[in-house]
Amino acid sequence: MRLEVLNRGYGPGAKLLFAVIRLVSRQPVPDAARLAFYRPDFYGSWAKEFTHEAMRGPSAWSVGDRELMAAYVSQANECAFCVGAHTATARQAYQDAPKVAAVLTDVDSAPVEDGLRATLRMLGKLTREGKVGAEDMRQVLSAGVSRQQVQDALAVCAAFNTTNRLADAFGFEVLSPEGFEAGAKYLLKRGYR
Amino acid sequence: MLTEDNKRAAFRALQDRIVNGEGRASPEQRARAFSNAGLSPPLDGLLGKVATRPTQVTDADFAPARAAGVREDELFELVICAAVGQSARLYDAGLAALAEAVAGEEDGNAP
Numbered sequence: 001m002r003l004e005v006l007n008r009g010y011g012p013g014a015k016l017l018f019a020v021i022r023l024v025s026r027q028p029v030p031d032a033a034r035l036a037f038y039r040p041d042f043y044g045s046w047a048k049e050f051t052h053e054a055m056r057g058p059s060a061w062s063v064g065d066r067e068l069m070a071a072y073v074s075q076a077n078e079c080a081f082c083v084g085a086h087t088a089t090a091r092q093a094y095q096d097a098p099k100v101a102a103v104l105t106d107v108d109s110a111p112v113e114d115g116l117r118a119t120l121r122m123l124g125k126l127t128r129e130g131k132v133g134a135e136d137m138r139q140v141l142s143a144g145v146s147r148q149q150v151q152d153a154l155a156v157c158a159a160f161n162t163t164n165r166l167a168d169a170f171g172f173e174v175l176s177p178e179g180f181e182a183g184a185k186y187l188l189k190r191g192y193r
Numbered sequence: 194m195l196t197e198d199n200k201r202a203a204f205r206a207l208q209d210r211i212v213n214g215e216g217r218a219s220p221e222q223r224a225r226a227f228s229n230a231g232l233s234p235p236l237d238g239l240l241g242k243v244a245t246r247p248t249q250v251t252d253a254d255f256a257p258a259r260a261a262g263v264r265e266d267e268l269f270e271l272v273i274c275a276a277v278g279q280s281a282r283l284y285d286a287g288l289a290a291l292a293e294a295v296a297g298e299e300d301g302n303a304p
Contacts, residue, residue, distance in 0.1 A: 002255055005265045039266070043273050046210045050203035057199060078248050122287075131286050137294035147195065150291050155200035158284040165276035168247035
């Protein structure tokens with residue numbers, strides 16, 4: 001990563017944890033995890049709490065839906081690390097790789113429910129253009145999505161607009177396909193805390 | 194009227210911590226990074242990119258700040274503030290659009 005403190009600035013506890021992760025997963029520790037463990041009192045602990053609430057907290061959206069939103073937002077931001085990580089996690093959550101690939105190729109023709117499709121379109125517009133209007137929201141609501149579901153989707157959008165920016169700015173190393181699969185397995189088992 | 198949920202509250206807690214809590218960069222610097230406003234060299238180029246063109250950030254964007262003596266822990270904090278700040282603006286914009294869409298429909302069918 002671009003800051004040396006993010007490469008080397010860890011205490012014995014974090015170093016031990018990284019060693020265990022490497023041993024168990026047989027993969028390098030993802031930079032997203034390393035970032036969360038650097039001065040966690042400043043960012044990591046607070047970010048993990050928010051991201052876990054957005055991605056695993058109570059919601060009418062499934063875990064797979066929210067991981068797909070994370071991948072879709074990351075694709076809108078062209079964030080290679082996060083697209084890889086959350087495409088793998090959505091695939092594993094849904095147990096449906098073609099569905100995830102179809103959404104990321106063309107959301108308009110992908111085999112998903114209209115409410116999810118409308119929500120993804122809105123999140124993509126908000127991420128790319130920095131704004132959405134009431135009419136965009138009416139289209140989502142008219143597709144059968146509840147107000148709370150829109151709020152939940154906006155939380156996912158905020159979480160990944162943050163992480164995408166940090167991945168690009170700090171220079172997260174893009175993992176191998178095996179590395180992303182191992183990370184996805186962890187995120188589905190343990191969440192973001 | 195939208196109610197503030199646990200997700201929004203957790204985001205606000207993150208936002209409050211990074212801008213107003215203890216840090217190596219001054220609260221004023223962190224607030225400017227968060228709002229992407231009032232920044233000056235050597236930080237404006239890097240933090241502006243983090244907010245609006247993050248894929249274009251390169252090693253060279255960190256160089257002026259390093260050359261000016263900005264420490265790595267300050268850069269760590271300010272980059273985070275810039276990233277969370279832009280996300281907060283998107284979150285607010287989305288919630289405002291939703292509030293406008295449901296205004297006057299409080300007795301409607303949405304839960």
